[in-house]
Amino acid sequence: MNFALILFLLTLATGVLWSVDRFHFRKRRAADAPEPVWVEYAASFFPVLLAVFLLRSFVAEPFKIPSSSMRPTLEVGDFILVNKFGFGLRLPIIEAKLIPLGDPKRGDVVVFRYPVNPSQDFIKRVVGVGGDVVNYQDKKLTVNGKPLPQTPAGTYSYLENLRFETLEKFEETADTGTGPHTYTIGINPQAAPVYPQNVRPFPGRENCDYNDRGFTCRVPAGHYFMMGDNRDNSDDSRYWGFVPDDHIRGKAFFIWFNWDDISSLAFKRVGSGIR
Numbered sequence: 001m002n003f004a005l006i007l008f009l010l011t012l013a014t015g016v017l018w019s020v021d022r023f024h025f026r027k028r029r030a031a032d033a034p035e036p037v038w039v040e041y042a043a044s045f046f047p048v049l050l051a052v053f054l055l056r057s058f059v060a061e062p063f064k065i066p067s068s069s070m071r072p073t074l075e076v077g078d079f080i081l082v083n084k085f086g087f088g089l090r091l092p093i094i095e096a097k098l099i100p101l102g103d104p105k106r107g108d109v110v111v112f113r114y115p116v117n118p119s120q121d122f123i124k125r126v127v128g129v130g131g132d133v134v135n136y137q138d139k140k141l142t143v144n145g146k147p148l149p150q151t152p153a154g155t156y157s158y159l160e161n162l163r164f165e166t167l168e169k170f171e172e173t174a175d176t177g178t179g180p181h182t183y184t185i186g187i188n189p190q191a192a193p194v195y196p197q198n199v200r201p202f203p204g205r206e207n208c209d210y211n212d213r214g215f216t217c218r219v220p221a222g223h224y225f226m227m228g229d230n231r232d233n234s235d236d237s238r239y240w241g242f243v244p245d246d247h248i249r250g251k252a253f254f255i256w257f258n259w260d261d262i263s264s265l266a267f268k269r270v271g272s273g274i275r
Contacts, residue, residue: 002119004056005093011049017042056118057086057092061250062122063111069228069235072156072169074241078269079257080123082111082250095246104129104224104248106143107174107181109274110218112226113247115202124236125183127174128217128225137214138202139193139231140173148155148172156186162235171173183275184229191232202241217242224248228264 021039027034035043056062065078076082084090089099093112104126106111128143135142142148153169158227167186172180193214199205202232208217215238219225223242228234237243252274261269 002093007049007053007056008093011053011071013047014042014046014049014198015053018046024260053092056245057087060084061111062256063252065123068158068160068165068233069107069230070125070229071158072167072184073125073229073232073274074123074252074255075158075257075269076257077260080225080252080274081173081254081256083253084250084267085086086251095249097246103245104251105176105178105181107176107183110184110224110225111249111252112224112228112243113249114240115243115247116200118247121249124226126224127227127237129220130219130221130223132219132225133216134219134225135214136193136227138262139187139214141227143175146175148175150185151182165233165254167232181275186230186232188232199239204242206272 014069017038021035021042060081061084063080063082065074065076065080068076068157085116087104088097088101090097106126106129108126109123110126111123113122114122127141132143133145136144140147140150150170150172153171155166156169156216157164157166159165165197167188167189170185170187171182172185174183190213194210194211198258199208202224204220207220208215217225217237220242222245224245225237225239226243227236253271254274255272258269
């Protein structure tokens with residue numbers, strides 16, 4: 001379901017009804033005549049819908065995390081906000097860039113349209129930008145020949161399909177081009193770095209080389225290479241390829257709600273930033 005399109009159509013419909021009454025029917029109504037019900041509803045909902053549409057399109061848009069691919073950074077059930085203008089102002093619905101204000105950097109957590117099914121939104125971390133050579137061998141990430149430092153940070157456990165999963169946590173540091181960016185990843189030592197048999201055909205597949213120890217990919221210009229922080233439980237660019245710039249929705253920056261966090265009175269996640 002394209003919520004943005006539905007919101008746009010509702011805003012348009014109530015706006016048209018309000019305008020038709022304001023500039024046509026109201027002049028013909030008697031001064032003491034009550035407003036029709038449809039006018040009351042249009043006048044009430046139009047400004048609210050318009051404000052929500054503009055905020056979602058140009059300022060910040062809410063998303064809900066549906067899977068474990070970004071653990072331990074983001075958990076299932078996190079409601080997050082995505083900055084819609086940090087990478088440039090885009091036309092609503094079609095997401096065409098109007099005014100370029102910046103580009104995703106290595107280390108950014110980004111929401112984008114899934115290249116395999118653009119009607120579906122994905123969230124991953126940028127590990128490579130256009131022109132980068134991304135190498136992932138034996139669970140170690142290297143970009144342009146420079147290994148990303150990893151510092152052990154304990155373990156992380158979570159429940160998945162009625163089974164506890166335990167990951168080794170690491171603090172990984174990416175070079176954004178303007179400075180270091182450190183974030184947390186999770187690794188399952190028993191899992192393979194990549195499963196070549198699961199790699200699907202994708203545009204630019206010839207830029208990648210896979211083996212049992214990992215892969216090497218050269219990122220085409222105007223594209224990004226995405227990986228989940230839960231490195232061994234993430235369907236990401238390893239398997240379906242590069243994300244074009246026109247698929248980028250925005251940068252995730254804030255967790256504003258998580259029901260489990262609130263109901264347990266933990267308050268460890270709600271109100272925290274995303275790094």
